[in-house]
Amino acid sequence: xxxxxxxxxxxxxxxxxxxxxxxxxxxxxxxxxxxxxxxxxxxxxxxxxxxxxxxxxxxxxxxxxxxxxxxxxxxxxxxxxxxxxxxxxxxxxxxxxxxxxxxxxxxxxxxxxxxxxxxxxxxxxxxxxxxxxxxxxxxxxxxxxxxxxxxxxxxxxxxxxxxxxxxxxxxxxxxxxxxxxxxxxxxxxxxxxxxxxxxxxxxxxxxxxxxxxxxxxxxxxxxxxxxxxxxxxxxxxxxxxxxxxxxxxxxxxxxxxxxxxxxxxxxxxxxxxxxxxxxxxxxxxxxxxxxxxxxxxxxxxxxxxxxxxxxxxxxxxxxxxxxxxxxxxxxxxxxxxxxxxxxxxxxxxxxxxxxxxxxxxxxxxxxxxxxxxxxxxxxxxxxxxxxxxxxxxxxx
Amino acid sequence: xxxxxxxxxxxxxxxxxxxxxxxxxxxxxxxxxxxxxxxxxxxxxxxxxxxxxxxxxxxxxxxxxxxxxxxxxxxxxxxxxxxxxxxxxxxxxxxxxxxxxxxxxxxxxxxxxxxxxxxxxxxxxxxxxxxxxxxxxxxxxxxxxxxxxxxxxxxxxxx
Numbered sequence: 001x002x003x004x005x006x007x008x009x010x011x012x013x014x015x016x017x018x019x020x021x022x023x024x025x026x027x028x029x030x031x032x033x034x035x036x037x038x039x040x041x042x043x044x045x046x047x048x049x050x051x052x053x054x055x056x057x058x059x060x061x062x063x064x065x066x067x068x069x070x071x072x073x074x075x076x077x078x079x080x081x082x083x084x085x086x087x088x089x090x091x092x093x094x095x096x097x098x099x100x101x102x103x104x105x106x107x108x109x110x111x112x113x114x115x116x117x118x119x120x121x122x123x124x125x126x127x128x129x130x131x132x133x134x135x136x137x138x139x140x141x142x143x144x145x146x147x148x149x150x151x152x153x154x155x156x157x158x159x160x161x162x163x164x165x166x167x168x169x170x171x172x173x174x175x176x177x178x179x180x181x182x183x184x185x186x187x188x189x190x191x192x193x194x195x196x197x198x199x200x201x202x203x204x205x206x207x208x209x210x211x212x213x214x215x216x217x218x219x220x221x222x223x224x225x226x227x228x229x230x231x232x233x234x235x236x237x238x239x240x241x242x243x244x245x246x247x248x249x250x251x252x253x254x255x256x257x258x259x260x261x262x263x264x265x266x267x268x269x270x271x272x273x274x275x276x277x278x279x280x281x282x283x284x285x286x287x288x289x290x291x292x293x294x295x296x297x298x299x300x301x302x303x304x305x306x307x308x309x310x311x312x313x314x315x316x317x318x319x320x321x322x323x324x325x326x327x328x329x330x331x332x333x334x335x336x337x338x339x340x341x342x343x344x345x346x347x348x349x350x351x352x353x354x355x356x357x358x359x360x361x362x363x364x365x366x367x368x369x370x371x372x373x374x375x376x377x378x379x380x381x382x383x384x385x386x387x388x389x390x391x392x393x394x395x396x
Numbered sequence: 397x398x399x400x401x402x403x404x405x406x407x408x409x410x411x412x413x414x415x416x417x418x419x420x421x422x423x424x425x426x427x428x429x430x431x432x433x434x435x436x437x438x439x440x441x442x443x444x445x446x447x448x449x450x451x452x453x454x455x456x457x458x459x460x461x462x463x464x465x466x467x468x469x470x471x472x473x474x475x476x477x478x479x480x481x482x483x484x485x486x487x488x489x490x491x492x493x494x495x496x497x498x499x500x501x502x503x504x505x506x507x508x509x510x511x512x513x514x515x516x517x518x519x520x521x522x523x524x525x526x527x528x529x530x531x532x533x534x535x536x537x538x539x540x541x542x543x544x545x546x547x548x549x550x551x552x553x554x555x
Contacts, residue, residue, distance in 0.1 A: 021553040034553035041548060124555045173555075296399065296418040303417050346553055373414070 012128045016352035020336070024346045031375045033363040034346040036173060038238035038319070040293075042275075043286035046237060049278035053271040060270060064262040065254075066094025066246070067273045073280040074246050078229065081205065082219045086229075086248040093254050093261060094268050094276075098203050098232040098245035100261070102167075103129050105199055105228045105247060108256040109165060110135040116199075117158050118167040119150040121174055121322070121353035121360070123201070126167055136162070141356035144324055147313050148177035152186035159190070165197040168217060171204040171317020174353045174362035176298075178208060178316040181215045188220040198227045203245075204318040206236035206287055209295045212316050225250055235319075236287050237279040242272040294319050297365040297372055304376040305363070308383045319366040322350065326359045328386045336361055342385075343378040400429055401438075406539075408442040445540045449533070457486075457502050457531040458509045461495040462517065463524040472496060475522045484512050495527070506530075 017034075024030055041047075065071065071088040079085050086092055095101035102125065106116070112134040118126045120139035130137035140158045142148040155166065168187070170179045179187070191198055198217055205214040218227045232245030247257060298315065305312045305323045312323035325335045332349035339345050350357025365372060403415055416423045433439040448455050464475050472490050476497055480488040487500040499517070503509045513528055534542050 015555070017553060017555045021551065024552040030552065032552050035550055036554045037550065039550070292399065292402070296403070299420045300414070300417045303420070348553060352555075369414075369418075 008131055012131055015124055017124060030344045030346050031371050032346040033367060033375055034348045035364050035366060037240040039366045039368060040238040040290050042238050046275050046279045046283055050271045050275040053274035058270050062267045062270050062273060064258055064267055066268060070094055070273045070277050073277050077280050078248055082216045084218050084224055090251045091248055091254055093247045093257055095245040095247060096265055096268050097243045098201060098230050099125055101230045101245045101247040104257045104260045106130055106133040107260050109197060114164040115160060115162040116165045116167060117163060121350055121357035122169060123173045139354055148175035149179050149183055152190050155187060155190045159194045165199055166191060167199045169201040171208060173318055174320050175322040176315025176318045176320045184215050184217050185220055188217050188223050192222055200227060200229055202231040203235050207291055208317045210316055228253055233276050233279050237283050242275055244268055244272050244276040297369060301365050308380045319364055321363050322360045324360055329390055332358055332361055339382055343382045345375045345378045445538050447542055456506055456509055459529045460499040460501060461527040462497040462499055463495045464522045465524055482516060
């Protein structure tokens, strides 16, 4: 006999990114703009802190909630970023990356059939994580005309009788979208009116450009008690492999999340937690240096893409641009596959991030400038060739 | 302006078109700003970082700690400038601590450094004493590494 798979797991579709990854893996000399992690190696002083931790023989479990010193550093960091004070001993949980924190938060609050709203295009895990917690995920499409920000009226219209929570992710993977204070306050208003919980994934919140600091929904008065603030060190400090994320929220929620976390994960690795302390206490200059570099590359990529006729707004956050490719007459999937086969450049089809990503592709600029330059040249050639084809067909 | 200086410090040869695109400026703007930095003496030169162990392994680099008697008018400046003018001297800094001037000297061989110290440097009246140390190996120079780690692998596509 074969072991039958649980229905709700079987029904989760395969990740579109996974398929694409397999194809790219099988090819040589590909320049990839398809990577969702920093190209920088973790700053040396942070790596050195992890080495020191191992040297000292720190190889055991930590408290389920995480090292108290790390929780204090997290509490201070969040307080500086949002103005909101979390008790490091009762309101902070250290997780294995933000992904685990999202999963645990959803499992802690959802009853079967509860509905969770999220804006789309979005990170690939949101909808499956809701399904795995026996909830119903409902996407609210965002639009290029709005620079992929979430409109309060769209949220209002989507709220139904079973809606329990809203998931936010600004700056957004894959669009680079950001929200200003007034927009966030309008969203908060809807949440308060309909008594909704908010899960805000703030993983890109340090990576904002043009001197526009990120404004978190938790900073809106009255939102702290209904918000689970989810963040981590992967993107800002180039620490993806360390797997350190965290959740801040009301004590009752953190306690509930801790029950799940302790039985499934126990705790995040101690040497990673030690490295995270170093990053939060002394890593700001390294983070700012990387952010400056991302900002320059973003300028380069946006101006190059617009010149070749792929419309692209100037995103103010994360390290992605999300150009519109409909002028080529191809779908996102066709564009990405042909670009890969004909020019050996990997971008991710917008549809990998939800149906509303059709007509766009995601290009990551977390890649060295030399690679970006070659990639832009190749995409430019690809567009010229596509247009010549289109004209030849029209003439014939 | 800081972003422009950052780019030029790492690669003064970067095509001006690329610099312009990265900074969101026109090429003419970039050229004007660079000319301004040069005119104001903020940029005082452009240099190539060379791996001497590969190019000319016999070259000798010495670091010389120099104690001097400062002058009533001008302190260390006149002595430092006098020392700096020797061709062998690549860098000269006024230091805090146990000695006054740190002098970096480059020469074709050991004897030339010895001659420079004995005949030029030590004979300057204000120089009280010198301590000379030789470079054995270079690991990092002007921010550039001589021995590179191989680039770590990343997944080709990730969410």
